[in-house]
């Protein structure tokens with residue numbers, strides 16, 4: 001039992017020591033300028049939206065609840081984004097309410 005408790009304590013200390021190694025934050029640019037939203041709440045999602053094998057950027061913006069779509073025009077290692085378009089459904093901009 002004593003050996004088990006020591007093993008649990010060692011495992012616990014080891015687990016606490018294994019902190020994630022995150023990169024430093026950086027701003028994502030589109031057309032050479034950092035992406036700005038009119039209000040600071042954004043919800044980014046990186047996914048290959050158009051199925052071309054390149055990860056695109058979708059940003060949900062707080063103002064109006066619209067979804068910006070930035071198509072990746074370069075590569076997954078060095079993505080490049082141009083102008084955004086608002087995502088649409090049935091010909092209308094998608095708008096999600098907050099809350």
Ligand SMILES: [Ca+2]
Nearest residue numbers: 048050052054
């Ligand atoms: Ca894509």
